[in-house]
Amino acid sequence: MASHTVPPSDSSPVRRRLEWGLVPAVPVPFRKSSIADDAQRAYATWMAAQPVAGVAVWAHTGRGNHLSPEQRRLVLAAWRMALPGKVLIAGASSEEMARDAKNGGADALLAFPRRADPVAYHEALSRDLPIIAFYLYDAAGGVAYDDATLHAILRLPNVIGIKVATLDSVITYQRIAAVLRDHPDRLLITGEDRFLGYSIMMGARGALVGMGSALTDVQARVLASWRDRDHATFSRLTSALDAFGATTFAVPVEGYIRRMLWALAAEGVIPDDACDDPWGPPLPAAEREAVVRAVRDARAARA
Secondary structure, eight states: OOOOOOOOOOOHHHHHHHTTOEEEBOOOOEETTEEOHHHHHHHHHHHHTSSOSEEEESSTTTTTTTSOHHHHHHHHHHHHHHOTTSEEEEEESSHHHHHHHHHTTOSEEEEOOOSSSHHHHHHHHTTTSOEEEEEEOGGGTOOOOOHHHHHHHHTSTTEEEEEEEOSSOHHHHHHHHHHHTTOTTSEEEEOOSSSHHHHHHTTOOOEEESGGGSSHHHHHHHHHHHHTTOHHHHHHHHHHHHHHHHHHTOSSGGGHHHHHHHHHHHTTSSOTTOOBOTTSOOOOHHHHHHHHHHHHHHHHTTO
């Protein structure tokens, strides 16, 4: 992907709307290999009433690199219609996906990791929309960007910040948080489902997480309570979410998408039969029962 000069643009309005906000990376409800349209509509309608800054579609949780172009357009259209006043972020791994996202009404892009010439890749994706860089753990297709690469990406004019999802590497998260201190006008956005509270304590000023696709109000309150220095609420809800994350982001980790759909069904948001993930591993029925219990326990902590 050839490098080019990106004209200066003010991405700060989108950045301001994301600061201290929760952006769920939303899954797509399936029945076998077909999108469950009724569940998709019900989910988007429910999410519109949640305290979110926006949603992210086509991300890893939304299987963006697996969906067909037509499926991606249908998903984007459903969320744009349901959340007209919210920030809509679309995952992108190519300039074609970036163009489709802009044409579909997305406000920003989440740049899937790229090993080859990552700085030029981010520069090219940011031609038309602000972008969020993405540090993703290796097993999910991520790339271990070094500090020099991170600094170069964060200096690009249309980069809002970076979403960090290491899964289980506190040390890596601490390293990236330190890099962000040299870029105070860029957002550190946590994607750490397994240590959400600690990642906020380390400097995140927003969250873009798959776990946020269910129990959404609880996670929004965690961000708000840290911002407002309500440490008692922060501690109580963080403990509940750590337990929920341990259940939903368990081995095999790729099963988390199906588990999050199960959580949505347990919340009564989508039908029980619209929880398939065509690209995920099969999971035993006992795991679904564990997710239902985890949702119930986390719901009790909301009070």
